Structures are given as structure tokens and as C-alpha cells.
Amino acid sequence: MASSGVNRWLRPEVYPLFAALGVAIGICGFQLVRNICINPEVRVNKERRAAGVLENYAEGEKYAEHFLRKFVRNKRPEIMPSINSFFTDPDRN
Template sequence: MSSAVAQRWLRPEAYPLFIAVGAAVGICGFTLVRNICINPEVRVTKENRAAGVLDNHEEGEKYKEHYLRKLVRNKTPEIMPAINKFFTDPN
């Protein structure tokens, strides 16, 4: 039984599927852990839930303005800027 499953799924043609599903699961896991651990609106413990609505704007701003957002803030939304510049610059 297990060798039939291995023969069917452990082929080189199935590797891109494994990579895509693995990347999706990894992104979902990262988002879940990030939200549970550092999101100011998620309260896991009973003491934090009893606090009600908090006005913690500084903590929310810190959560929102993470490293990746700061890194790409002033960049143009292009995938290949060199190729775009080559085809759009009138030389």
C-alpha cells in the first residue's frame, strides 16, 4: 500500500506541487504565529481579554509599520525595474 502511494506521489513531476503547497502552508503559519504573538488586538490569556478595548495606538502603529513595510515604502512597484527602464526610457 505505502509503496503504491510513494510511486504515485514521489515523482519529479509532483515536486512543484509540493513546493507550492509548502510555501502556502509556511506563509499561513508565519501569519498565524505573528498575529498570535505580537498583534495588539489578539488577546490569548484570560487576564488580557478581561481588559476590554485598549487605546494603545503606539503598539498598533509599531505592529503595522514592520520591517518589510519600511523597506519597500519608497520603492516603485515593479518586478523588473531595469527591463522596464530599458523599454520605457527614450534614448
């Protein structure tokens, strides 16, 4: 009885589903750990919770302006810019 359940779910057709779920769970876990560890608004320690509302804008700016956001700020939102410019640029045709 148990082997039929294993045979049902461990077929090669469901490997992409497991991969997609694994990536989604990994992203959620990363964001959870990131927020708990470095978010200035999340306070786990009792001493930090007792501080109340902090007006620490520099720490919040550092958290919000992380490396990836700085990297993509001046980039065009394209996946394949060379192919897009080939088909949309009238000067090249």
C-alpha cells in the first residue's frame, strides 16, 4: 500500500513540480531569515523591544536600498535587450 503512494509521487513527471516548490520555499525562507536578522523594524530581543519606536532612518535606508535594488535601478526592464533592440529599433533594419 505504501509503495503505491511512493510510485505515484516519485515519477519523473513530478520532478519539475518539486523543483518549483523547493525554489519557492527557499525564497520564502530566505526572506524570513533576512527580515528576522537585519530588518530594523523587527525586534526579537527584549531589550530592543523595550526601546519603542526608533527614528533611525539611516538603518532603514540601508535595509531598503540593498545591492540588488541598486544594481537594477538604472537598467531597462528587459530580459534579452539585444533581441528586443533588433526587432524594435528602426535604424538597424
